[in-house]
Amino acid sequence: MFGTGIIVFRETLEAAMIIGILAAATVGIAGRSRMLLGGIAAGVAGAIVVALLTGRIAEMAGGTGQDLMNASILGFAVLMLAWHNIWMSRHGAALAQEARRVGHAVRGGEKTLLTLFVVIALAVLREGSETVLFVYGSMAGSETSALQVLTSGSLGLGAGALAGFLLYAGFLRIPLRWFFAATSGLILLLAAAMASQMARFLVQSDVLPDFGNPLWDTTGLLSNTSPAGVLLHALMGYDATPSGLQVVFYVTTLIVILFAMWMLRYRKDTISRF
Template sequence: MFANYLIGLREGLEAALIVGILIAYLVKIDRRDLLGRVWAGVAIAIAVALGVGAILTWGPYGLSFQAQEILGGGLSIVAVGFVTWMVFWMGRTAKDLATNLRSGIDRAAQGAGWGIVLLAFLSVGREGVETALFVWSTVGPSSDTSSGAAWGAFTGVLLGILTAVVLELLIYRGLLRINLSKFFTWTGYALIVVAAGVLAYGVGDLQEAGALPSWGAPLYDISGVIPPTGVLGSLLGGLFGFTPIPTPLQVVAWVLYLVTCLILFTRLVRSKKSPATASASAPATVPETA
């Protein structure tokens, strides 16, 4: 549940910040007539994200076990790719987010301003689809939608999104100032760890389907110490995709991904720590331009 709360909070805050920037800038340039366009784009984006979630949830039921495992493993890897891209993209562009969006708004607001609908849809829709895909990959295609895991995932992401909305409202009203650079840095590290577990989970699904070699017996078995159905095993599984009986390929994929991404992300974070970029938390103060 925590992993899904984290992805909901992270993606939700990104989307909420973007919407806040759009609204604040339109108010500043006296184009309040286009605010309805923003909400139309947001509504379409939410509908698309819900549609993707529905397709992922109920679509695989008619497939064979092997097909479900291939679909689940493949989409888990795709979800890891999306989340990794999102973590590094925000790490590079957080300080320029407001400037880039304002330039896009200036172009989209020309004429009747229907481009604002597209801008809002693309900006928010990307976050929504990424959230749906990643959350679904942590539950799996074969999970019962009425199961505790499915409802826990849904509850976690919903709470994360609601938290993000509340934070953005407080930021917009000037009641809260947070260092978004640190926020996105630490959640970036946490999501890299979570994504490593999802990657290992996806590799395991593909091995069960025969799409990847199994490489013989499991590398180790600590299920006697940490039962997968026990409290600790369930907690670690929900947070990090932990499995007490991993295959060699799962361990190799987990280690390679985790080490590589942590090194690259740390280098990115350190490269931003200079006097010229000390104001990387600027997105938190964007609403003040209204």
């Protein structure tokens, strides 16, 4: 439940950033509000189509192939989360700069208002589609109810939209990088948690060996069903009785994503010195 809220918050904030920048850069232009709202509506409609298609595919995978389907969804979600964190570690600032450039180009007459519509529609579609995939991944094999997902997602959506509005309205003086640093850390843990869940499904399907099941048992200290255990499972994938393969997938995912993020930042800093 908490993971869903975090993911929705992060994706909503990114879309709100782009919308806010473009809105601020095109104040006073006739027809600008219509294009902004139209772009948002088109992006949301596209994300709904993606959600419907994803749901249809998941329904088709019922029966014996459900574990493998869950593992596939989780694996793809892990890849997307990894790409998301790695890409944003280097290109987050560039994304905001590009939005400003487009807004100024529209204001200066170099680009038409249709560009505003297209850029916002694509931004909302991209973030909405990623949200759908990540939420399906976080729900795969879990006991989270649809109501819990809807509640958590709604809270994340509202918080992300409000934070984006307040940041660009000037009410919040908190550097944007702090938001992204905090959520990047949480998303990193969510990616590792999803990788661990994927390993569990692969073991259940007899695709891979378990390498010891359970590798340890901390139920006496903190059970999976306790309030703290449920919270830690949602935030960082805690499991009181993990298999050895789950631990391998979890740790490997953390190391690979962190190393890739470090390498990109190191290369960026090296290039900037010349």
